[in-house]
Amino acid sequence: MSQHTVLFELGCEELPPKSLKNLRDALKAETVKGLKDAGLAFDEILAYAAPRRLALKIVGVDAAQADTQKRFDGPALQAAYDAEGKPTKALEGFMRGQGITADQVSTFQAGKVEKVCYLKDVKGQSLDALLPQILQAALDNLPIAKRMRSAASRTEFVRPVKWVLLLKDDQVIEASIQDHQASNISYGHRFHAPQAITLAHANDYLDVLRQAKVIADFAERQAIIDEQVKTLADEVNAIAIVPADLRDEVTALVEWPVALRASFEERFLAVPQEALITTMQDNQKYFCLINQDNKLQPYFITVSNIESKDPSQIIEGNEKVVRPRLSDAEFFYLQDQKQPLASRKEKLANMVFQAQLGTLWDKSSRIAKLAVALSAVTGAQAADAEKAALLAKCDLTSELVGEFPELQGIAGTYYARLEGENHEVAEALGEQYLPKFAGDVLPQTKTGTTLALADRLDTLVGIFGIGQAPTGSKDPFALRRSAIGILRLVIENNLDISIEQLVDFALDAYAAVIPDHAKTRQDAVNFLEGRYRAKYEDQGVDVDVIQAVQALSPKSPLDFDKRVNAVNHFRNLAEAAALSAANKRVANILAKETAAQGEVVEANLVEDAEKALYAELQAIGPIVQPLLANKDYTAALSKLAALRAPIDAFFDSVMVMAEDPALKANRLSILSQIRSLFTSIADISVLQH
Template identity: 80%
Template sequence: MSLHTVLFELGCEELPPKSLKNLRDALKSEVEKGLQAAGLAFEHIDAYAAPRRLALKIVAVEGQQPDTQKRFDGPAVQAAYDSEGKPTKALEGFMRGQGISAEQVSTFQAGKVEKVCYYKDIKGQNLDTLLPVILQTALDNLPIAKRMRSAASRTEFVRPVQWVVLLKDDQIIDATIQDFKTGNVTYGHRFHAPEAITLKHANDYLDALRQAKVIASFEERQAIIDAQVKQLADEVNAIAIVPADLRDEVTALVELPVALRATFEERFLAVPQEALITTMQDNQKYFCLVDHHNKLQPYFITISNIESKDPTQIIEGNEKVVRPRLSDAEFFFLQDQKQPLASRKDKLKNMVFQAQLGTLWEKTERVAKLSVALSQITGAQAVDAEKAAFLSKCDLTSELVGEFPELQGIAGTYYAHLEGENDEVAQALGEQYLPKFAGDVLPQTKTGTTLALADRLVTLVGIFGIGQAPTGSKDPFALRRSAIGILRLIIENELDVTLDELVLLTLDDYADVIKDHAKTRADAVAFLEGRYRAKYEDQGVDVDVIQAVQALSPASPLDFDKRITAVQHFRTLPEAAALAAANKRVANILAKEATPEGAVIESKLVEDAEKALYQQLQSLTTEVQPLLASRNYTEALSKLAALRAPIDAFFENVMVMADDAELKANRLRLLAQLRGLFTAVADISVLQH
């Protein structure tokens, strides 16, 4: 069968840059599905995307569907023929429906019943017939939020279509796609080479466009941008900030990337660099430059879409455009400094945090009171914690945060430094929002840790107290993310405190605002404990390891974490599988039989195997108890691995359910002692192997 190279290109008005990559990948995926469903084999598909085009090159695709045979089922043979072997009305109806004669009827076995059928030969269609339908279906299925119609066409797409190329090797596949007749004519760069380009072969596409100043490959354009940006940054001994989303968006904005470095006045560096970076990235799509200490430098890189004969004009134009934006940020920054941070609390008194829980200032007062209490746990200075808490939300009323909401906390840090606050207090204002997402950094100061904990606890307990806990899809206060933040703050700072203690401390600040303190306490603690699984699964911990620890319900997150570490290590030991199985067996026995009270009576041990297990248990208990007391669970479980051999021997040679009631009772006590040693760390019987 002959194999072909097919080129499809959809030329459009400029496509939305933020979704260009997704559109390209979705088009490729949909066409792959269509070809597979049609039974057309192909080697691979190369996908291309530039501002004015989406394109696919299908390599080594079959030119014809294989011929197939389809079976049409009729009635059972018994119902199809009468006693004389002549067709009944049922069979006649079937033949009439299929347009066949009696000679064309076949039979097949359907379970225990033999049925009549007709095998119809279906000739495979050719690629020229199938491909336009596959392509149009793929375009119709693209993930486009808002489609548009252009001119008189009723066909919708994300942007108006301008041309369609569909080539099989050197031949045009004659079709109509998106109301455009297919051809072999494409167009180059809008400014450098706007003339029509006739493609002689599907394989000519990339080179023909490259000569017309268009780099059709998204990855190739991105690699060019990366190299050019690095070179320009290196020339001034700086490092470019290149967020992944911005990198993709800029790549989607240009057909011919040309990086240019521009400057701005150094006086703007007095403004918080986060504000400058935000406005340059979000509004102008520039790459900012920082030094090796992450301090902003007075340069930025813009990606032009043309090779200018005089690049300085483009550079000066961008410098002229960015200056008012940086001036705005400077103006807001200077305006804010006319009013002390602490004086902004009056505006917080008019800002509602939550209707039933009061204003932002009322929340701030609760956070301040809790921060003082928490400072004994975190090791922060109570006076710093209280000061930071009272200033924590003041920057929300500033001009700078009004213009750049993502600078909440960061703006407060700058203003606090300018007002002479110490580093602990100033840094805590920015650190209160950390961690912002899974894997984010934690506060570096003890005051910041205290404030971050207090702020989250006050919100979480308050929302639970008014009966608005998160539901399946609704979590307006992001309490799930906040709860994982609380767990991380406790565990990674090694704070030895229980969740119950923290919730109780928080409830003290709510007094009469929350009616049912007992229910709120129980619900909030259960919610926090319920986030362990999400936290550890994100870290790649197996579910059964988490369940083994959850079975013991450790009160302290730090204690929970140490047990997780211990069980994770235990799983790597060669004895782990056998001991998990043995513990499961022991758990099942003890679940069915009431364990007699009291200790194991050594004189009642008669079998060598049970004596050996008892001796080993006594010896290990002495070794393990101090380890458990110091929470060295990893070492404790490692030592308990030595029990594998005596446990195996015990179950092989000892009958637990002995006829002698005293023997049976003593052996159950022995198993209970064994089980107790393991469950002092985790219930390893739930581990899967």
């Protein structure tokens, strides 16, 4: 069967830049699905996207579907013919329905019954007939939140469609897609080459458009931007800040990228650089430049969509546009300094945190009390922790945070430094919000760690205290994320404290505000313990490893973490599978015995295998116990792995449920010791192998 190269291009008004990459990928995925469902084989599909176009190049696609046979089932063979071999009324009705004669009837085996059938040859449809339907269905299934209609057309799309190109090699495929008749005509850059372009062959697409000042390949365009940005940054010994989302958005905004470096007055560098970077990235789509010490430099890079004869005019225009934004940030920053941070508590007293839990100042007061209690665990200075807590939310009332909400905490840190607060207190104001997301950095100061813990605990315990725990779909206070943050802060800072103690500290700060402390404690502890699974699954730990530790219900997150790491290490040992199975067998045997297991009586050890196992238990106990006391569970489990051979030998040659009660009791006592040793760490019987 012959194969072809197909080119499809949908030309539009400027597509939404934040969605362009997703639209490209979804169009490719939906077309792949459509071709496979239609039984059309192909070698590969290349997907392209630029501001005014989505395109696909389908390489090595079959010219048509393969011819097939379709089977139509009739009555059972026995019921199809009479004793003389003539068609019965049942068979005649079947033949009439299919429009066939007796010589076209076949048979097939359906289980134990042989039936008659008609095998109809079905000729495969051509690529030309199938492709327009496949492409239209793909466009209809794109993930578009809001579709629009343009002019008199009833067909909807994310932006008005201007042209449709559909070529099979050098031939136009007759089709109407999005109410536009397909042709071999495309259009170049809106300003540099706006005239129509006729494509002679599907393979010419990228080169012809490049000549018309359009880089249609998203990845190629992005690589050009990367190279230009780096060159411009290197010229001033700087490093460009290129967030992935902004990089994709800028790539989606231009067809012919031309990066230009502009500058701003150095006096603006006195403003918190986070504010300057935020306004330049979010509002202007600029790439900011920093030096080796991460300090903002007085430059930015803009990516233009035209190749200007006088680039300086574009540079000056961008500098003129950014100046008022930087001036606003400077104005807010200077205005805020006229009022000490601590004096802003009066405004906090008028800002509601949660109707039943009081104002933001109430919350700050509770966090201060909680932070003082936690400082004994975190190692922070109680005075620093209390002061940082009372200042923590003050910057929420500042002009700078009002304009740039993402600077909460960061603005507070700048103002605290200006007012002469010590390093721990100032840094803690920004660090209280860390970690902000999974995998984010943690606070670097002890006071910051204390404040981050106190803030999350206050919110979590308070919301549970008023009966507004998260539901399946609703979690308005992001308590699930907060809970993971609490676990990380405790574990990664090696804080040896139980979840219940943490919750009790928060309850003490709430006092009578929360009416039922007992229920709140239970609910909050259960919720935090329930987040272990999500936390460790995100790290790639298998569910059975987590369950092996959860079976013991460790009280401390740090202890839980050490056990999970130990079991995760243990399961990769050669002995793990056999020991897990042996533990399961031991657990099942002991579960059926109601009598308490006593001490092992050496005189009742009669078999060599049970003597050897008991001797090994006696030898390993003194080695493992100090490791358990030091919570070195990984080393302890590695030592216990030596029990594999004697346990296997014991089960191979010793009858545990002996008729002699003394022997049976003694052997159960040995099993009890084994079980006790392993469950000092985790229930490895639940491990799957």
